[in-house]
Structure formats: C-alpha cells, structure tokens
Amino acid sequence: MATIQDIADKLGISKGTVSKALNGATDISETLQKNVLETAVELGYTKIRRPGGVRRLCILIENMDYENPHDFGYEIILGFRQMAEPAGYSVDIIPVTEKLQKSYSYDTFMLKHDYLGSFILGFSLSDPWMKDFHTSHTATVLYDNYIMANPHIGYVGIDNGEGMELAVSHLKQKGHKKIGYLSHALGSHIMQVRHKAFFSALRQNGLKSDPTYAGSSYYITQCMEKHLPRLLNLGVTAIICSHDLIANAAMIQCQQMGYRIPDDISIIGFDDLPICAYTAPPLTTVRQERIQLGKSGYYALESLMNGIAIGTLLLHASLIVRNSTGPAKVPLDANTPDLNSTVHSSF
Amino acid sequence: MATIQDIADKLGISKGTVSKALNGATDISETLQKNVLETAVELGYTKIRRPGGVRRLCILIENMDYENPHDFGYEIILGFRQMAEPAGYSVDIIPVTEKLQKSYSYDTFMLKHDYLGSFILGFSLSDPWMKDFHTSHTATVLYDNYIMANPHIGYVGIDNGEGMELAVSHLKQKGHKKIGYLSHALGSHIMQVRHKAFFSALRQNGLKSDPTYAGSSYYITQCMEKHLPRLLNLGVTAIICSHDLIANAAMIQCQQMGYRIPDDISIIGFDDLPICAYTAPPLTTVRQERIQLGKSGYYALESLMNGIAIGTLLLHASLIVRNSTGPAKVPLDANTPDLNSTVHSSF
Numbered sequence: 001m002a003t004i005q006d007i008a009d010k011l012g013i014s015k016g017t018v019s020k021a022l023n024g025a026t027d028i029s030e031t032l033q034k035n036v037l038e039t040a041v042e043l044g045y046t047k048i049r050r051p052g053g054v055r056r057l058c059i060l061i062e063n064m065d066y067e068n069p070h071d072f073g074y075e076i077i078l079g080f081r082q083m084a085e086p087a088g089y090s091v092d093i094i095p096v097t098e099k100l101q102k103s104y105s106y107d108t109f110m111l112k113h114d115y116l117g118s119f120i121l122g123f124s125l126s127d128p129w130m131k132d133f134h135t136s137h138t139a140t141v142l143y144d145n146y147i148m149a150n151p152h153i154g155y156v157g158i159d160n161g162e163g164m165e166l167a168v169s170h171l172k173q174k175g176h177k178k179i180g181y182l183s184h185a186l187g188s189h190i191m192q193v194r195h196k197a198f199f200s201a202l203r204q205n206g207l208k209s210d211p212t213y214a215g216s217s218y219y220i221t222q223c224m225e226k227h228l229p230r231l232l233n234l235g236v237t238a239i240i241c242s243h244d245l246i247a248n249a250a251m252i253q254c255q256q257m258g259y260r261i262p263d264d265i266s267i268i269g270f271d272d273l274p275i276c277a278y279t280a281p282p283l284t285t286v287r288q289e290r291i292q293l294g295k296s297g298y299y300a301l302e303s304l305m306n307g308i309a310i311g312t313l314l315l316h317a318s319l320i321v322r323n324s325t326g327p328a329k330v331p332l333d334a335n336t337p338d339l340n341s342t343v344h345s346s347f
Numbered sequence: 348m349a350t351i352q353d354i355a356d357k358l359g360i361s362k363g364t365v366s367k368a369l370n371g372a373t374d375i376s377e378t379l380q381k382n383v384l385e386t387a388v389e390l391g392y393t394k395i396r397r398p399g400g401v402r403r404l405c406i407l408i409e410n411m412d413y414e415n416p417h418d419f420g421y422e423i424i425l426g427f428r429q430m431a432e433p434a435g436y437s438v439d440i441i442p443v444t445e446k447l448q449k450s451y452s453y454d455t456f457m458l459k460h461d462y463l464g465s466f467i468l469g470f471s472l473s474d475p476w477m478k479d480f481h482t483s484h485t486a487t488v489l490y491d492n493y494i495m496a497n498p499h500i501g502y503v504g505i506d507n508g509e510g511m512e513l514a515v516s517h518l519k520q521k522g523h524k525k526i527g528y529l530s531h532a533l534g535s536h537i538m539q540v541r542h543k544a545f546f547s548a549l550r551q552n553g554l555k556s557d558p559t560y561a562g563s564s565y566y567i568t569q570c571m572e573k574h575l576p577r578l579l580n581l582g583v584t585a586i587i588c589s590h591d592l593i594a595n596a597a598m599i600q601c602q603q604m605g606y607r608i609p610d611d612i613s614i615i616g617f618d619d620l621p622i623c624a625y626t627a628p629p630l631t632t633v634r635q636e637r638i639q640l641g642k643s644g645y646y647a648l649e650s651l652m653n654g655i656a657i658g659t660l661l662l663h664a665s666l667i668v669r670n671s672t673g674p675a676k677v678p679l680d681a682n683t684p685d686l687n688s689t690v691h692s693s694f
Contacts, residue, residue, distance in 0.1 A: 148509055151663045159658045162495055292655045299646060308639045311506045311663035316498045316656040 002043035010039055022047070024112070034108070041107040044137065047114065057084055057301065058092045058115045064122035066093070070274045072290070073121055076143065079294020080119055087302070089116075098128060106132035106140075117305050119143065119297045124188045139304035141297050144190040151309035154300040156293060157190065161197045163286035163317030167240050167268045168201035170284070170319055175328035176238040176266065177207060180231035182223055182250060183216035183242035191216070194242050194270065220246055224253045232257070237265065237328040244269035248279050251324060255280075262326030272320050282322035289315055349390035357386055369394070371459070381455070388454040391484065394461065404431055404648065405439045405462045411469035413440070417621045419637070420468055423490065426641020427466055434649070436463075445475060453479035453487075464652050466490065466644045471535045486651035488644050491537040498656035501647040503640060504537065508544045510633035510664030514587050514615045515548035517631070517666055522675035523585040523613065524554060527578035529570055529597060530563035530589035538563070541589050541617065567593055571600045579604070584612060584675040591616035595626050598671060602627075609673035619667050629669035636662055 004022070008015045013036075021028045021036035028036075049055070059077055066073025077093060084091050092115075100109075106129040110118065117139035123130060125145075133140060133147045146155040171179055181198045184191050195214065202209040213236065215227025228250055231239060241247035247269030251261050259265045261281055269276060272287035292315055300310045351369070355362045360383075368375045368383035375383075396402070406424055413420030424440060431438050439462075447456075453476040457465065464486035470477060472492075480487060480494045493502040518526055528545045531538050542561065549556040560583065562574025575597055578586060588594035594616030598608050606612050608628055616623060619634035639662055647657045 149513060149663065149665075151665070162658065166496060289656065295655055296650070296657065299650070303643070303646070308642055309636065309663040309665075310643065310660065311509065312659065312661040313657065314659040316496065316658035318496075318498070318656075 002040070002045040004045075006043055007036060007039050007045060010043065011035065022111075033112075034104070037108045037112050038105065041105065041111055041137075045111075047111070055089050056092065056113070056115050057089045057117050057119070058094050058110075058113070059119045059121060060094050060096045061121040062096050062123055062127065066121070072271065072273060075290035076121060076294040076297070079291035079296075080298045081294070082291070083295050083298035087298075096129075101128040105129075107136050107138050110138045117141075117301045119301060120145065126187060139301055141301045141304065143293065143297060144188070144193075146189055146312065151311075152304060154304055154310040154313065156297045156300050156313045157315070158286075158288045158293070158317045159314040160190070160193050160317070161200065162314075163270065163319070164194065164197035164201040164240070165204060166317060166319040167286055168198075168205050168207070170321065170325065171238045171240075171266060171268070171328075172205045172207065174238075174266065174326060177328065178234070178236045178238075179207060179213065180234070180236035180239040181214040181241075182227055182231070182239055182246050183214065184220075184223075184246065185218040186216050187218075191242060198240060216242075220249050224249055228253055229257075232259070232265070238268070238325070239265065240268045240270075242270055244271045244273045244276055244283060244285055247283055247285065247324070248275065251279060251281075251283070261324055264329050266325040266328070268319075268325060276320070276322065279324070281324050284322045284325040285320050287318045287320050289318075349387070349392040351392075353390055354383060354386050354392060357390065358382065369458075380459075381451070384455045384459050385452065388452065388458055388484075392458075394458070402436050403439065403460070403462050404436045404464050404466070405441050405457075405460070406466045406468060407441050407443045408468040409443050409470055409474065413468070419618060419620060422637035423468060423641040423644070426638035426643075427645045428641070429638070430642050430645035434645075443476075448475040452476075454483050454485050457485045464488075464648045466648060467492065473534060486648055488648045488651065490640065490644060491535070491540075493536055493659065499651060501651055501657040501660065503644045503647050503660045504662070505633075505635045505640070505664045506661040507537070507540050507664065508547065509661075510617065510666070511541065511544035511548040511587070512551060513664060513666040514633055515545075515552050515554070517668065517672065518585045518587075518613060518615070518675075519552045519554065521585075521613065521673060524675065525581070525583045525585075526554065526560065527581070527583035527586045528561040528588075529574055529578070529586055529593050530561065531570075531593065532565040533563050534565075538589060545587060563589075567596050571596055575600055576604075579606070579612070585615070585672070586612065587615045587617075589617055591618045591620045591623055591630060591632055594630055594632065594671070595622070598626060598628075598630070608671055611676050613672040613675070615666075615672060623667070623669065626671070628671050631669045631672040632667050634665045634667050636665075 004015050004018045008018045018036055021033040064073040065071035066077055081091050120142045123145055133153050134150055137152055139152055141154045141156055144157045147153040183195055186192050186195055199209045217223040239250055241250055247267050251267050254265050261267055269283045269285035272285045276283040276285050296313050300313050303310045351362050351365045354365045365383055368380040411420040412418035413424055428438050467489045470492055480500050481497055484499055486499055488501045488503055491504045494500040530542055533539050533542055546556045564570040586597055588597055594614050598614050601612050608614055616630045616632035619632045623630040623632050643660050647660050650657045
C-alpha cells in the first residue's frame with residue numbers, strides 16, 4: 001500500500017506538503033492539491049483512519065428530485081440514512097453536475113472529501129464518472145446502473161424483469177393481446193433494461209412482440225405527440241409506460257382524444273409515485289419500494305466496504321392494481337354484442 | 348393474525364391440545380400434531396416469541412457435499428454461520444430428502460421445528476418443496492434458485508452472466524473462435540441460467556452461437572462419451588464446462604485421446620473448487636466466492652425476515668486464470684508456419 005512518502009517522492013515535494021494537501025489545508029494551491037490527490041489515487045493510497053474518527057459516506061445525486069416527500073428520491077435517501085446513521089456513518093447528500101465530474105476523477109473526488117463510499121442516484125450512461133466506475137477502487141453502489149467485473153461496484157434496484165412480467169400478465173389476464181410501450185429515451189441503463197424486459201415479457205406470455213409497438217423520446221410531450229397516436233393507430237388496447245409521469249400524460253392525452261380509460265385503453269405506469277392514487281383514474285403501476293431500495297443500497301455499500309463483492313441486488317417488484325386497467329376492448333370488427341361477450345369470456 | 352383459539356375452533360379440539368401439538372409434546376399423536384400444524388399454516392398462525400428466547404434458523408441441503416473443507420458447501424455454511432451466530436441465531440444444518448419433503452409441506456415443516464427462516468442449498472427444479480416456495484410465507488433464501496413474485500423468497504448466487512462473459516472474452520482474447528460447452532443436465536435453475544449465459548456471451552463477443560456446440564448429461568461419464576468427442580469433431584478449440592469436475596474429466600479424457608491441454612484444447616471450469624490448483628494442468632475457472640455467498644445468504648434472509656423483499660442478490664464473478672487455457676491452435680488447413688504466426692497475431 002502506498003504511503004505519504006511515496007506520493008512525496010513521485011512529485012518531488014515534501015511529506016509535509018503532501019499531508020497538508022491530503023487534509024485540505026488552505027495554504028496549498030488548488031492545483032497542487034489536485035495534483036497530490038490524483039497521484040495518491042494513482043498509487044493506490046488509502047488514508048489511515050483513527051478509531052472513533054468520523055466515517056463519511058455520500059449520496060451523489062443527479063436527474064432526480066429528492067427534497068420533498070412526494071419526490072422519487074426522498075424515501076431512497078431516507079432509507080439509506082435510516083441504516084447508515086445508526087451504524088455510525090455521517091451521510092452527505094451532494095447534487096452533482098457534469099462540470100464537477102469533469103473537474104475531478106471520481107476516486108480523486110472521494111479521496112479529497114474523505115468519503116469511504118457512495119450511493120449514486122440518477123446517473124445516465126453519458127455521465128463522465130460512469131467511465132471511472134469501471135476502474136474505481138472506491139466502494140460504490142449505483143441505483144439502477146450496472147458495472148461489470150469491478151468488485152468495488154454494486155447495482156441496486158427493483159427486478160424490472162419481474163415488474164414487467166407482472167404488468168404484462170395482468171393485462172393478458174384481462175384479455176389484452178396488443179400491448180404498446182412508451183418510454184423515456186433509452187440513454188440510461190434502466191431504460192434499456194425495461195425496454196428489453198417489455199419485449200421479453202410479451203414473448204414469455206405468448207403475445208406478439210413487434211418493435212413498432214414501442215416508442216421512446218427524451219421529452220414527455222414528444223412521446224405524446226409522436227408515439228402515442230402511432231400506437232393507438234396500430235390498435236393497441238393497453239400501454240405500459242416506463243414511468244408514472246409518462247403514464248399520467250398518456251391518460252390525459254388519450255382522454256383528450258376521446259378514449260376512455262380503462263374502457264378503451266388500459267394504462268400501466270412504473271414507480272408508484274405518491275401521485276398515482278390521485279390521477280384520473282388512479283393509476284395501476286409497478287411499485288418501487290423506495291425505503292427498501294435505500295436500505296438495500298446501504299447494505300450493499302457496507303458489504304462492498306467489507307470486501308463482499310455484491311454485484312447486483314434486486315428487490316421483488318409488485319404490481320399495484322388501481323383503476324387505469326380493465327378488460328380489453330373488443331375489436332371494432334367484432335360486430336354483434338353476443339359474439340363480443342363470447343369473445344370476452346374466452347380470454 | 349390467527350390465534351390458538353382459531354386453530355382449536357377449526358379442528359373442534361381444545362386450546363390445550365393445540366398448544367401441546369404446536370410445542371411438540373410427546374403425548375399427542377403424530378397425525379394429530381400434523382393436522383394442527385397444517386391448520387396453523389393454513390390460517391396464517393405465527394408463534395409468539397418471548398424476548399431472549401432462542402431464535403432458530405436452518406440450512407436445508409441436498410445434492411451438495413459440505414462436511415469437509417474441500418467440499419463445495421463447506422464454506423457456504425461457514426460464511427452463513429459466521430454472520431448468523433454472532434447475531435444471536437442458532438443454525439441447524441439439515442440434509443433433506445424427497446421423502447421428507449413429501450411428508451410435510453415446507454411451511455408446516457418450518458413451523459413444526461420452530462424455524463424463523465431457512466437457507467436452501469442444492470435443490471433441483473423437481474424437488475417437491477420448490478412448488479411450496481411460490482406460496483410460502485416463511486422467509487427463505489435459495490442458493491442458485493429463483494422464485495418470482497413471492498416477497499418472502501430470495502435468490503442468492505454469483506452472477507453467472509458475468510462469469511460466462513469473463514470466460515468467453517478471455518478465450519476470445521486468446522484467439523478462440525469456436526468454443527464448446529459441456530454441462531450437467533439442465534434439470535436445475537442454475538444449469539439453465541449458465542447454458543443461456545454461455546450462448547449470450549458468445550453473441551456478445553461476436554462469436555458463432557450454434558446449439559450443437561453445447562452438450563449436457565446427468566452423468567459426467569455420459570457427457571465425456573457422448574458430447575466431448577462430438578465437440579472435438581466439430582473443431583472447437585476451447586471448451587467451457589458448467590462445473591470444475593466436468594472440466595477435470597474433460598481434460599483427462601482429452602489427454603487420453605492425444606490432445607494436449609492447453610496447446611490443442613483450452614478448458615475452463617466453474618466454481619474454483621480447491622482441487623483446481625492441483626489438476627493437470629491447473630484449471631482456469633470462474634470462481635464462486637463461497638464464504639461471501641454464505642454471508643450474503645444470511646444477509647438476504649435477515650432482510651426478508653425484516654420485510655425487505657430481496658429477490659435477487661448476485662456476487663461479482665471472477666475468472667481465475669491458470670494453465671488450462673492458452674492461445675487457440677491454428678487450424679490444420681493453415682499450412683505454413685509463417686502464415687500461422689500472422690494469423691495468430693491478428694487476433
């Protein structure tokens with residue numbers, strides 16, 4: 001293991017200066033400090049911790065609201081802190097920008113601020129530190145992002161395959177055969193996972209799996225304008241959405257176009273945000289148990305810090321059935337009421 | 348929650364008799380006791396536990412050796428106990444037979460013996476209790492078996508997808524293009540997962556994925572007689588095996604047939620049993636970190652007992668490179684040494 005002397009030797013400066021830089025002394029220039037920290041990371045230096053000293057963790061968060069109880073991230077952070085703080089850790093919540101990620105490598109940032117580990121929320125695949133995670137030596141848990149073959153990095157989330165299977169089989173039981181999918185842009189790991197899980201669940205249930213049944217856009221409005229009418233024209237009788245907010249927009253948009261929910265179209269969301277009980281109609285959705293996600297995030301991080309290389313930890317998904325899903329509408333070309341009811345009961 | 352009175356009412360017997368049966372009193376017939384236990388499970392009865400009382404867990408084990416340090420199950424059990432016992436649990440290790448599983452439903456067995464939860468090792472898909480796990484209300488962690496949509500049941504294992512990817516990409520880097528797979532029979536969840544992961548890793552690495560490149564048998568000897576010669580005739584230059592013991596048998600068999608390992612054929616196993624360092628040559632293999640599996644099994648079980656619905660917990664896989672893998676042999680039809688070396692360096 002590298003020592004302060006190793007860092008001093010490599011940079012040709014005194015041990016005292018290295019020590020000052022590592023401890024964030026203010027009489028050292030920022031450039032020199034950065035240089036020392038980067039060299040320390042490069043050499044694999046680890047700070048020696050005194051017993052009883054403060055043990056610091058951080059939650060690094062981006063693209064996710066978390067400050068109010070109805071925000072998605074709020075309970076995840078709560079669950080994490082409910083486990084970490086009684087175990088003696090202090091937890092900092094830090095919103096991160098792309099600029100911050102570009103100014104320091106991930107391990108340098110963690111060493112600079114004396115964090116033993118972090119829980120990462122809301123990162124997309126294009127975030128600069130996503131590359132750093134492949135080679136990082138810092139214990140790190142990613143919510144909804146997966147890094148292969150680095151024993152210091154774990155992934156925590158719900159089982160999206162199970163969630164999608166519950167959603168599709170629920171619709172199938174209600175007689176739906178043509179099911180569409182509306183999604184946020186596929187620029188994040190989790191959107192790719194859900195997209196794949198959707199088609200996999202269709203096949204698993206013996207339903208037609210056609211790429212044109214899915215549409216994704218970065219903006220919800222674009223998704224509503226471009227893909228929703230297209231899916232309706234294709235004759236889908238139900239739509240699963242990658243997020244509750246997309247599902248809610250789809251319900252409103254469908255209703256404005258004269259479709260009744262769930263009589264004409266069934267809609268299912270993902271997440272079970274607090275809003276879902278109060279949409280019109282209340283939304284059937286795949287629940288992410290957020291307090292449990294936060295607690296699991298802490299456990300996985302503690303394991304990684306103790307050398308137990310948790311790669312993936314998935315919580316069971318559950319489907320919360322409300323009123324946005326109902327029996328499939330009988331196709332228009334089935335033209336007698338009697339025939340219709342026969343068709344229905346055969347599902 | 349059901350009470351002793353509810354059970355007594357349902358069976359038309361006294362509370363005292365129910366209580367005796369639940370506590371295993373010897374002056375109650377076995378039939379009556381079984382009846383009481385089954386009714387208790389049916390009604391969702393839970394024993395009230397006194398603070399300070401013994402809290403009991405069990406490890407139910409089948410089809411897996413565990414008594415000696417070189418056995419696969421030994422360290423899994425050790426890791427579990429290293430976590431469970433300091434936390435105040437007593438842990439019983441119970442070999443289970445099909446007969447036992449047929450004589451009691453799983454939840455009845457657990458109630459009868461007053462176990463709060465169990466860790467299940469070595470079960471195949473045909474084990475009678477595998478059906479019970481779909482509806483069980485007992486906290487249960489399955490090593491290498493997955494049950495969908497029951498929040499009381501979790502799955503712990505290594506990430507076989509990652510392990511297979513590490514094995515295939517290692518071989519690809521060494522110039523192998525035709526890779527075969529020998530497996531134990533596909534009657535267990537984990538064999539199905541590895542089989543699928545093998546073909547997925549081939550595709551991921553842009554290698555030809557042909558079902559005939561794989562063979563599986565219940566008995567190792569059958570696998571060696573039936574599938575190994577077939578794969579060799581197909582011209583594979585490397586074989587990945589679902590277990591170290593198959594890999595070891597394949598090395599011996601290949602050598603008896605005049606093939607050199609790894610000059611003519613590279614072999615990779617799965618598990619990293621202690622024997623792997625001492626095979627001839629020492630075996631390259633995907634390691635299952637067994638102490639960590641045991642510890643993770645305990646953590647997942649503790650979480651389930653606390654209502655955190657862990658569905659899947661996968662440890663990072665790692666590839667232990669020894670001497671059974673080497674550069675791919677140049678095809679026989681490449682007939683000049685110069686050409687051969689050119690072909691080699693282009694990989």
